Amino acid sequence: MHIAVLGGDGIGPEVTAQAVKALRAVAANGPQFEMTEAKIGDAAFDAEGDPLPERTAQLAERADAILFGAAGTFDSDLRPPEQRGGHALLRLRKRMDLFANFRPVFAIPELAGASTLRRDVLKNVDLVVLRELTGDIYFGQPRGIHVEGGERVGINTMRYTESEIRRVAHAGFQAARARKKKLCSVDKANVLETMVLWREVVTEVGREYPDVELSHLYVDAAAMLLIRKPADFDVIVTGNIFGDILSDAAAMLTGSLGMLPSASINAEGKGLYEPVHGSAPDIAGRDIANPLASILSAAMMLRQSLGQPEGAARIERAVRRVLAEGYRTADIMEDGAHLLGTEAMGDAVAKEILRLAD
Ligand code: NAD
Ligand code: IPM
Ligand code: MN
Numbered sequence: 001m002h003i004a005v006l007g008g009d010g011i012g013p014e015v016t017a018q019a020v021k022a023l024r025a026v027a028a029n030g031p032q033f034e035m036t037e038a039k040i041g042d043a044a045f046d047a048e049g050d051p052l053p054e055r056t057a058q059l060a061e062r063a064d065a066i067l068f069g070a071a072g073t074f075d076s077d078l079r080p081p082e083q084r085g086g087h088a089l090l091r092l093r094k095r096m097d098l099f100a101n102f103r104p105v106f107a108i109p110e111l112a113g114a115s116t117l118r119r120d121v122l123k124n125v126d127l128v129v130l131r132e133l134t135g136d137i138y139f140g141q142p143r144g145i146h147v148e149g150g151e152r153v154g155i156n157t158m159r160y161t162e163s164e165i166r167r168v169a170h171a172g173f174q175a176a177r178a179r180k181k182k183l184c185s186v187d188k189a190n191v192l193e194t195m196v197l198w199r200e201v202v203t204e205v206g207r208e209y210p211d212v213e214l215s216h217l218y219v220d221a222a223a224m225l226l227i228r229k230p231a232d233f234d235v236i237v238t239g240n241i242f243g244d245i246l247s248d249a250a251a252m253l254t255g256s257l258g259m260l261p262s263a264s265i266n267a268e269g270k271g272l273y274e275p276v277h278g279s280a281p282d283i284a285g286r287d288i289a290n291p292l293a294s295i296l297s298a299a300m301m302l303r304q305s306l307g308q309p310e311g312a313a314r315i316e317r318a319v320r321r322v323l324a325e326g327y328r329t330a331d332i333m334e335d336g337a338h339l340l341g342t343e344a345m346g347d348a349v350a351k352e353i354l355r356l357a358d
Helices: 012-027 042-048 054-062 085-095 109-114 162-177 193-206 219-228 240-253 292-304 309-324 342-357
Strands: 002-008 034-037 065-070 100-106 126-132 140-148 151-157 182-187 213-218 235-238 263-265 271-273
Touching (some): 002 012, 002 042, 002 054, 012 065, 012 292, 054 085, 065 292, 109 309, 182 193, 182 240, 193 213, 213 219, 219 235, 271 292, 292 309, 292 342
Parallel strands (some): 065 271, 126 235
16 A cells, blocks of 8 residues: 655644654554655745645555645745645645545543633534535636736635535535434525525435435534534535634634544545644744644544554554543643653554554
Protein backbone atom coordinates (compact mmCIF):
# COMPACT_ATOMS: atom_id res chain seq x y z
CA MET A 1 0.00 0.00 0.00
CA HIS A 2 1.40 3.30 -1.07
CA ILE A 3 0.74 6.48 0.89
CA ALA A 4 1.64 9.95 -0.38
CA VAL A 5 2.73 12.07 2.59
CA LEU A 6 2.30 15.81 2.01
CA GLY A 7 3.22 17.68 5.20
CA GLY A 8 2.96 21.21 3.76
CA ASP A 9 3.49 24.31 5.88
CA GLY A 10 3.64 25.50 9.49
CA ILE A 11 2.59 22.77 11.91
CA GLY A 12 1.59 20.57 8.94
CA PRO A 13 4.91 18.66 8.78
CA GLU A 14 5.16 18.55 12.61
CA VAL A 15 1.81 16.81 13.11
CA THR A 16 2.08 14.68 9.97
CA ALA A 17 5.36 13.22 11.26
CA GLN A 18 3.45 11.94 14.31
CA ALA A 19 0.78 10.32 12.12
CA VAL A 20 3.57 8.64 10.16
CA LYS A 21 4.94 7.30 13.48
CA ALA A 22 1.50 5.89 14.29
CA LEU A 23 1.33 4.20 10.87
CA ARG A 24 4.82 2.72 11.37
CA ALA A 25 3.71 1.36 14.73
CA VAL A 26 0.69 -0.27 13.08
CA ALA A 27 2.97 -1.66 10.36
CA ALA A 28 5.27 -3.22 12.97
CA ASN A 29 2.74 -6.04 13.41
CA GLY A 30 0.81 -6.08 10.22
CA PRO A 31 0.28 -4.31 6.93
CA GLN A 32 3.29 -2.77 5.26
CA PHE A 33 3.07 0.76 3.96
CA GLU A 34 5.31 2.48 1.50
CA MET A 35 5.29 6.18 2.30
CA THR A 36 6.60 8.82 -0.11
CA GLU A 37 6.95 12.44 0.93
CA ALA A 38 6.51 15.40 -1.41
CA LYS A 39 6.34 19.17 -1.13
CA ILE A 40 3.09 21.15 -1.26
CA GLY A 41 2.00 24.66 -0.29
CA ASP A 42 4.35 27.56 0.44
CA ALA A 43 7.15 25.04 0.92
CA ALA A 44 6.72 23.90 -2.70
CA PHE A 45 6.27 27.44 -4.05
CA ASP A 46 9.47 28.60 -2.32
CA ALA A 47 11.44 25.61 -3.60
CA GLU A 48 9.98 25.14 -7.08
CA GLY A 49 7.81 28.17 -7.91
CA ASP A 50 4.53 26.23 -7.79
CA PRO A 51 2.52 25.42 -4.63
CA LEU A 52 1.28 22.22 -6.30
CA PRO A 53 4.16 20.88 -8.42
CA GLU A 54 3.05 18.43 -11.10
CA ARG A 55 5.23 15.74 -9.51
CA THR A 56 3.38 16.13 -6.20
CA ALA A 57 -0.02 16.01 -7.90
CA GLN A 58 0.90 12.85 -9.81
CA LEU A 59 2.30 11.18 -6.69
CA ALA A 60 -1.00 11.96 -4.95
CA GLU A 61 -3.03 10.58 -7.85
CA ARG A 62 -1.01 7.37 -8.06
CA ALA A 63 -0.94 6.63 -4.32
CA ASP A 64 -3.57 4.45 -2.64
CA ALA A 65 -4.19 7.28 -0.17
CA ILE A 66 -2.89 10.73 0.74
CA LEU A 67 -1.90 11.93 4.19
CA PHE A 68 -1.95 15.72 4.15
CA GLY A 69 -0.83 18.25 6.80
CA ALA A 70 -1.70 21.88 6.13
CA ALA A 71 -0.96 24.43 3.45
CA GLY A 72 -0.64 28.19 3.40
CA THR A 73 0.40 30.98 5.74
CA PHE A 74 -1.11 34.37 6.45
CA ASP A 75 1.51 36.03 4.25
CA SER A 76 0.94 33.88 1.20
CA ASP A 77 -2.87 33.93 1.62
CA LEU A 78 -2.91 37.47 0.20
CA ARG A 79 -0.81 36.70 -2.89
CA PRO A 80 -2.34 35.81 -6.29
CA PRO A 81 -3.81 32.27 -6.24
CA GLU A 82 -0.98 30.67 -8.25
CA GLN A 83 1.52 31.80 -5.58
CA ARG A 84 -0.66 30.91 -2.60
CA GLY A 85 0.22 27.80 -0.55
CA GLY A 86 -3.37 27.20 0.52
CA HIS A 87 -4.53 27.26 -3.09
CA ALA A 88 -2.55 24.05 -3.72
CA LEU A 89 -5.01 22.19 -1.53
CA LEU A 90 -8.00 23.60 -3.42
CA ARG A 91 -6.37 22.58 -6.72
CA LEU A 92 -5.66 19.06 -5.50
CA ARG A 93 -9.22 18.64 -4.17
CA LYS A 94 -10.62 19.81 -7.51
CA ARG A 95 -8.18 17.86 -9.67
CA MET A 96 -8.91 14.60 -7.84
CA ASP A 97 -12.61 15.43 -7.52
CA LEU A 98 -12.53 14.83 -3.74
CA PHE A 99 -16.09 16.04 -3.29
CA ALA A 100 -17.15 14.33 -0.06
CA ASN A 101 -15.38 15.72 3.01
CA PHE A 102 -16.25 13.82 6.19
CA ARG A 103 -15.43 15.68 9.39
CA PRO A 104 -16.41 13.56 12.40
CA VAL A 105 -16.93 15.36 15.70
CA PHE A 106 -17.19 13.30 18.86
CA ALA A 107 -17.05 14.13 22.52
CA ILE A 108 -14.18 12.48 24.36
CA PRO A 109 -15.24 12.35 28.03
CA GLU A 110 -11.63 12.83 29.20
CA LEU A 111 -11.50 16.14 27.32
CA ALA A 112 -14.77 17.62 28.58
CA GLY A 113 -12.80 20.07 30.72
CA ALA A 114 -10.82 21.33 27.72
CA SER A 115 -13.93 22.68 25.99
CA THR A 116 -15.32 26.14 26.67
CA LEU A 117 -18.78 24.51 26.71
CA ARG A 118 -20.59 22.92 29.67
CA ARG A 119 -20.11 19.19 30.27
CA ASP A 120 -23.84 18.41 30.00
CA VAL A 121 -23.96 20.01 26.53
CA LEU A 122 -21.10 17.80 25.33
CA LYS A 123 -22.53 14.53 26.59
CA ASN A 124 -23.19 11.97 23.81
CA VAL A 125 -21.97 14.20 21.00
CA ASP A 126 -21.25 12.01 17.97
CA LEU A 127 -21.85 13.70 14.65
CA VAL A 128 -20.32 14.03 11.21
CA VAL A 129 -20.20 17.18 9.15
CA LEU A 130 -20.25 16.11 5.50
CA ARG A 131 -18.95 19.12 3.62
CA GLU A 132 -19.18 19.27 -0.17
CA LEU A 133 -15.63 20.11 -1.20
CA THR A 134 -15.34 20.82 -4.93
CA GLY A 135 -18.10 23.32 -5.68
CA ASP A 136 -19.87 26.36 -4.21
CA ILE A 137 -18.49 29.88 -3.87
CA TYR A 138 -14.99 28.39 -3.67
CA PHE A 139 -14.93 27.58 -7.39
CA GLY A 140 -17.87 29.40 -9.03
CA GLN A 141 -17.29 31.81 -11.94
CA PRO A 142 -17.23 34.75 -12.39
CA ARG A 143 -14.84 35.73 -9.66
CA GLY A 144 -12.21 38.39 -9.15
CA ILE A 145 -11.66 42.03 -8.28
CA HIS A 146 -12.62 44.49 -11.01
CA VAL A 147 -12.91 48.23 -11.29
CA GLU A 148 -16.46 49.34 -11.91
CA GLY A 149 -17.69 52.93 -11.86
CA GLY A 150 -14.35 54.12 -10.55
CA GLU A 151 -14.16 51.76 -7.57
CA ARG A 152 -13.05 48.18 -6.92
CA VAL A 153 -15.65 45.45 -6.77
CA GLY A 154 -14.97 41.96 -5.37
CA ILE A 155 -16.99 39.15 -6.95
CA ASN A 156 -17.50 35.49 -6.10
CA THR A 157 -20.24 33.23 -7.35
CA MET A 158 -22.13 30.64 -5.35
CA ARG A 159 -22.88 27.83 -7.79
CA TYR A 160 -23.96 24.20 -7.58
CA THR A 161 -25.12 21.90 -10.33
CA GLU A 162 -27.86 19.41 -9.64
CA SER A 163 -25.47 16.47 -10.08
CA GLU A 164 -22.95 17.93 -7.61
CA ILE A 165 -25.69 18.24 -5.00
CA ARG A 166 -27.08 14.81 -5.78
CA ARG A 167 -23.82 12.92 -5.28
CA VAL A 168 -23.01 14.52 -1.96
CA ALA A 169 -26.61 13.99 -0.82
CA HIS A 170 -26.26 10.27 -1.61
CA ALA A 171 -23.02 10.21 0.40
CA GLY A 172 -24.87 11.86 3.28
CA PHE A 173 -27.80 9.44 3.26
CA GLN A 174 -25.46 6.46 3.04
CA ALA A 175 -23.37 7.77 5.95
CA ALA A 176 -26.52 8.33 8.02
CA ARG A 177 -27.81 4.85 7.14
CA ALA A 178 -24.64 3.37 8.65
CA ARG A 179 -25.03 5.49 11.81
CA LYS A 180 -28.07 6.90 13.66
CA LYS A 181 -30.18 7.27 10.49
CA LYS A 182 -30.63 11.01 10.78
CA LEU A 183 -29.54 13.45 8.08
CA CYS A 184 -29.74 17.19 8.57
CA SER A 185 -29.23 19.24 5.43
CA VAL A 186 -27.97 22.75 6.10
CA ASP A 187 -28.60 25.49 3.56
CA LYS A 188 -29.72 29.10 3.17
CA ALA A 189 -32.72 28.44 0.96
CA ASN A 190 -34.55 31.46 2.36
CA VAL A 191 -32.13 33.79 0.55
CA LEU A 192 -30.03 32.01 -2.09
CA GLU A 193 -31.29 30.29 -5.26
CA THR A 194 -28.29 27.94 -5.18
CA MET A 195 -29.57 26.77 -1.84
CA VAL A 196 -33.19 26.46 -3.02
CA LEU A 197 -31.85 23.97 -5.56
CA TRP A 198 -29.77 22.33 -2.84
CA ARG A 199 -32.86 21.75 -0.70
CA GLU A 200 -34.94 20.48 -3.64
CA VAL A 201 -32.31 17.98 -4.77
CA VAL A 202 -31.54 16.71 -1.25
CA THR A 203 -35.28 16.21 -0.72
CA GLU A 204 -35.60 14.29 -4.02
CA VAL A 205 -32.65 12.04 -3.16
CA GLY A 206 -34.20 11.48 0.26
CA ARG A 207 -37.12 9.59 -1.32
CA GLU A 208 -34.63 6.80 -2.06
CA TYR A 209 -33.77 6.55 1.65
CA PRO A 210 -37.10 6.21 3.49
CA ASP A 211 -35.27 4.66 6.46
CA VAL A 212 -33.28 7.87 7.03
CA GLU A 213 -34.97 10.80 8.78
CA LEU A 214 -34.26 13.95 6.78
CA SER A 215 -34.46 17.43 8.28
CA HIS A 216 -33.45 20.86 6.99
CA LEU A 217 -31.98 23.83 8.80
CA TYR A 218 -30.82 27.26 7.72
CA VAL A 219 -27.14 27.65 8.38
CA ASP A 220 -27.57 30.43 10.94
CA ALA A 221 -29.94 28.35 13.05
CA ALA A 222 -27.74 25.29 12.54
CA ALA A 223 -24.76 27.18 13.97
CA MET A 224 -26.76 27.98 17.09
CA LEU A 225 -28.18 24.45 17.52
CA LEU A 226 -24.75 22.91 17.05
CA ILE A 227 -23.69 24.69 20.22
CA ARG A 228 -27.01 24.44 22.08
CA LYS A 229 -27.90 20.77 21.53
CA PRO A 230 -25.06 19.09 19.61
CA ALA A 231 -26.03 15.59 20.73
CA ASP A 232 -29.21 15.84 18.61
CA PHE A 233 -27.20 15.73 15.37
CA ASP A 234 -26.10 12.65 13.46
CA VAL A 235 -24.94 13.51 9.90
CA ILE A 236 -24.99 17.11 8.69
CA VAL A 237 -24.70 17.54 4.91
CA THR A 238 -23.88 20.99 3.65
CA GLY A 239 -22.07 23.02 1.02
CA ASN A 240 -18.41 23.93 0.88
CA ILE A 241 -18.42 27.31 2.64
CA PHE A 242 -21.00 26.50 5.32
CA GLY A 243 -19.24 23.21 6.06
CA ASP A 244 -15.91 24.97 6.45
CA ILE A 245 -17.31 27.32 9.06
CA LEU A 246 -19.56 24.89 10.94
CA SER A 247 -16.82 22.27 11.32
CA ASP A 248 -14.35 24.69 12.94
CA ALA A 249 -17.09 25.80 15.34
CA ALA A 250 -17.87 22.16 16.08
CA ALA A 251 -14.23 21.63 17.11
CA MET A 252 -15.15 23.11 20.48
CA LEU A 253 -17.40 20.09 21.06
CA THR A 254 -14.25 17.95 21.34
CA GLY A 255 -12.23 20.61 23.13
CA SER A 256 -9.78 21.68 20.42
CA LEU A 257 -9.37 22.19 16.70
CA GLY A 258 -6.29 20.01 17.17
CA MET A 259 -8.58 16.99 17.71
CA LEU A 260 -10.62 16.96 14.46
CA PRO A 261 -9.62 14.57 11.65
CA SER A 262 -11.11 14.46 8.16
CA ALA A 263 -11.41 12.36 5.03
CA SER A 264 -12.01 13.76 1.54
CA ILE A 265 -13.22 11.07 -0.85
CA ASN A 266 -13.95 10.93 -4.58
CA ALA A 267 -16.32 8.74 -6.59
CA GLU A 268 -13.62 6.05 -7.00
CA GLY A 269 -13.16 5.87 -3.23
CA LYS A 270 -9.72 7.51 -3.36
CA GLY A 271 -9.11 9.68 -0.33
CA LEU A 272 -7.07 12.53 1.10
CA TYR A 273 -6.82 12.52 4.89
CA GLU A 274 -6.01 15.67 6.83
CA PRO A 275 -6.64 17.43 10.10
CA VAL A 276 -9.42 20.04 9.87
CA HIS A 277 -7.06 22.70 11.23
CA GLY A 278 -4.56 24.75 9.25
CA SER A 279 -0.87 25.56 9.46
CA ALA A 280 -1.24 27.49 12.75
CA PRO A 281 1.62 29.95 12.17
CA ASP A 282 1.14 31.24 15.72
CA ILE A 283 2.45 28.00 17.21
CA ALA A 284 4.56 26.54 14.36
CA GLY A 285 8.12 25.40 15.02
CA ARG A 286 7.68 25.16 18.80
CA ASP A 287 6.79 21.49 19.24
CA ILE A 288 3.51 22.38 20.95
CA ALA A 289 0.88 21.59 18.28
CA ASN A 290 -1.58 18.81 19.00
CA PRO A 291 -0.88 15.94 16.58
CA LEU A 292 -4.01 13.93 17.45
CA ALA A 293 -6.14 15.30 14.57
CA SER A 294 -3.47 14.13 12.15
CA ILE A 295 -3.04 10.78 13.91
CA LEU A 296 -6.82 10.24 13.87
CA SER A 297 -6.86 11.17 10.16
CA ALA A 298 -4.37 8.33 9.58
CA ALA A 299 -6.84 6.02 11.34
CA MET A 300 -9.63 7.19 9.01
CA MET A 301 -7.29 6.48 6.08
CA LEU A 302 -6.65 2.92 7.25
CA ARG A 303 -10.38 2.28 7.57
CA GLN A 304 -11.73 4.08 4.52
CA SER A 305 -9.02 3.74 1.87
CA LEU A 306 -6.68 0.94 2.88
CA GLY A 307 -9.08 -1.74 4.16
CA GLN A 308 -7.37 -1.90 7.57
CA PRO A 309 -10.16 -1.44 10.13
CA GLU A 310 -8.15 -3.20 12.85
CA GLY A 311 -5.19 -0.87 12.42
CA ALA A 312 -7.60 2.07 12.50
CA ALA A 313 -9.23 0.83 15.70
CA ARG A 314 -5.83 0.29 17.27
CA ILE A 315 -4.80 3.91 16.59
CA GLU A 316 -8.11 5.21 17.97
CA ARG A 317 -7.84 3.06 21.10
CA ALA A 318 -4.26 4.17 21.62
CA VAL A 319 -5.31 7.83 21.45
CA ARG A 320 -8.08 7.25 24.01
CA ARG A 321 -5.68 5.41 26.35
CA VAL A 322 -3.04 8.13 26.19
CA LEU A 323 -5.72 10.72 27.01
CA ALA A 324 -7.12 8.52 29.79
CA GLU A 325 -3.64 8.30 31.27
CA GLY A 326 -3.70 12.08 31.56
CA TYR A 327 -1.32 13.08 28.78
CA ARG A 328 -2.18 16.36 27.08
CA THR A 329 -0.80 18.86 24.60
CA ALA A 330 -1.04 22.55 25.51
CA ASP A 331 -4.35 23.20 23.69
CA ILE A 332 -6.19 20.59 25.79
CA MET A 333 -4.17 20.98 29.00
CA GLU A 334 -5.92 20.83 32.36
CA ASP A 335 -4.83 21.00 36.01
CA GLY A 336 -3.15 17.80 37.10
CA ALA A 337 -2.54 16.48 33.57
CA HIS A 338 0.91 15.75 32.11
CA LEU A 339 1.92 18.25 29.44
CA LEU A 340 3.54 16.77 26.34
CA GLY A 341 4.96 18.39 23.20
CA THR A 342 4.04 17.34 19.68
CA GLU A 343 6.82 14.77 19.34
CA ALA A 344 6.30 13.32 22.80
CA MET A 345 2.55 12.94 22.18
CA GLY A 346 3.33 11.16 18.90
CA ASP A 347 5.75 8.86 20.74
CA ALA A 348 3.21 8.13 23.48
CA VAL A 349 0.55 7.16 20.94
CA ALA A 350 2.99 5.02 18.91
CA LYS A 351 4.11 3.22 22.09
CA GLU A 352 0.51 2.50 23.02
CA ILE A 353 -0.23 1.17 19.50
CA LEU A 354 2.67 -1.26 19.86
CA ARG A 355 1.47 -2.29 23.33
CA LEU A 356 -2.07 -2.93 22.04
CA ALA A 357 -0.63 -5.34 19.46
CA ASP A 358 0.86 -7.59 22.16
P1 NAD B 1 -5.57 27.33 11.96
O1 NAD B 1 -6.49 26.18 11.94
O2 NAD B 1 -4.21 27.13 11.41
O3 NAD B 1 -5.43 27.85 13.46
C1 NAD B 1 -6.53 28.39 14.21
C2 NAD B 1 -6.18 28.40 15.71
O4 NAD B 1 -6.18 27.05 16.19
C3 NAD B 1 -4.79 28.95 15.99
O5 NAD B 1 -4.82 29.66 17.20
C4 NAD B 1 -3.94 27.71 16.13
O6 NAD B 1 -2.82 27.87 16.97
C5 NAD B 1 -4.93 26.70 16.71
N1 NAD B 1 -4.60 25.33 16.27
C6 NAD B 1 -4.80 24.82 15.04
N2 NAD B 1 -4.36 23.58 14.97
C7 NAD B 1 -3.85 23.27 16.18
C8 NAD B 1 -3.24 22.12 16.72
N3 NAD B 1 -3.04 21.02 16.00
N4 NAD B 1 -2.82 22.16 18.01
C9 NAD B 1 -3.01 23.24 18.75
N5 NAD B 1 -3.60 24.38 18.29
C10 NAD B 1 -4.01 24.38 17.02
O7 NAD B 1 -6.32 28.51 11.19
P2 NAD B 1 -5.80 30.00 10.85
O8 NAD B 1 -4.92 30.47 11.94
O9 NAD B 1 -7.01 30.76 10.53
O10 NAD B 1 -4.97 29.80 9.51
C11 NAD B 1 -3.55 29.65 9.46
C12 NAD B 1 -3.11 29.34 8.05
O11 NAD B 1 -3.52 28.02 7.70
C13 NAD B 1 -3.73 30.24 6.98
O12 NAD B 1 -2.78 30.50 5.99
C14 NAD B 1 -4.88 29.43 6.43
O13 NAD B 1 -5.22 29.79 5.11
C15 NAD B 1 -4.29 28.03 6.49
N6 NAD B 1 -5.27 26.96 6.61
C16 NAD B 1 -4.96 25.80 5.96
C17 NAD B 1 -5.79 24.72 6.11
C18 NAD B 1 -5.44 23.44 5.42
O14 NAD B 1 -4.35 23.29 4.91
N7 NAD B 1 -6.33 22.46 5.40
C19 NAD B 1 -6.92 24.79 6.93
C20 NAD B 1 -7.19 25.98 7.59
C21 NAD B 1 -6.35 27.06 7.43
C1 IPM C 1 -10.01 23.81 5.28
C2 IPM C 1 -9.31 25.13 5.00
C3 IPM C 1 -9.28 25.40 3.51
C4 IPM C 1 -10.73 25.63 3.07
C5 IPM C 1 -8.38 26.57 3.07
C6 IPM C 1 -6.97 26.41 3.52
C7 IPM C 1 -8.38 26.71 1.58
O1 IPM C 1 -9.89 26.15 5.74
O2 IPM C 1 -9.56 22.79 4.76
O3 IPM C 1 -10.95 23.78 6.07
O4 IPM C 1 -11.28 26.72 3.22
O5 IPM C 1 -11.30 24.67 2.56
MN1 MN D 1 -11.33 25.46 7.25
